[in-house]
Amino acid sequence: MRVARENGSISPAKVWDGVTVRVVHGELVSMAIAELAPGVVVPQHQHVNEQIGVVLEGSASFVAEGETVELTAGGTYRLLANVPHEVRVGEDGAVFVECFSPVREDWKSLPPAEDAELRWPPAK
Numbered sequence: 001m002r003v004a005r006e007n008g009s010i011s012p013a014k015v016w017d018g019v020t021v022r023v024v025h026g027e028l029v030s031m032a033i034a035e036l037a038p039g040v041v042v043p044q045h046q047h048v049n050e051q052i053g054v055v056l057e058g059s060a061s062f063v064a065e066g067e068t069v070e071l072t073a074g075g076t077y078r079l080l081a082n083v084p085h086e087v088r089v090g091e092d093g094a095v096f097v098e099c100f101s102p103v104r105e106d107w108k109s110l111p112p113a114e115d116a117e118l119r120w121p122p123a124k
Contacts, residue, residue, distance in 0.1 A: 012118060013110035016042060018089075020116040023107050030104040034096040035119045036060070042087040049100035051079040056120070058094030060087050095120045 010022040018037035023030055030049075036042070036058070044063075059072045064085035071077060079085050 012113040012116050013107070014113040014116065015107070015110060016040075020113040020118065021107065021110070023104070023110075025103050025108065028101060028103065030100045030107060032096075032098045032100070032104075032107070033120055034094075034098055035116070036087070036089045036094045036096070037117070038089060038091050038093040040087075040089040040093075042089075044084050044086040046082050046084045047100075047104070047106070048081050049102060049104055050081045051077075051098060051100050053077055053096045053098035056095040056097060057122070058092045059090035060094045060096075061090075062087055093119060 010024065012020045012022050012035070015021055015034075018040035019042060020035045021032040023032045033056075034053075053076065055071045055073055055075045055077075057073050059070065062069045062071065062077055062079070062085060064079060064083055069077065
């Protein structure tokens with residue numbers, strides 16, 4: 001077994017305004033903690049990656065192929081590759097854990113999220 005990173009924090013990166021991710025890339029998959037500000041709309045987009053995830057906190061509506069699915073903490077989702085989709089975040093914001101396959105090459109060069117209001121881990 002090879003360990004690629006010691007224990008520690010992963011710097012947040014900015015995907016869109018109000019959307020911050022912390023990403024770990026493997027050889028075949030990318031895993032991210034995504035932190036989304038209240039009321040954010042992730043614009044319709046698509047990517048070559050299959051995407052699966054779980055909502056850790058908050059709520060969001062996922063819109064794909066004419067269907068809207070409302071999810072709250074504990075809800076899971078799967079978006080197939082190349083399917084256009086958007087996400088509408090609830091009034092309390094949301095935190096997701098997401099996995100993408102193949103690797104999100106486009107996320108390897110995201111700008112740092114220097115002014116992000118991070119939501120995870122939750123305050124104690």
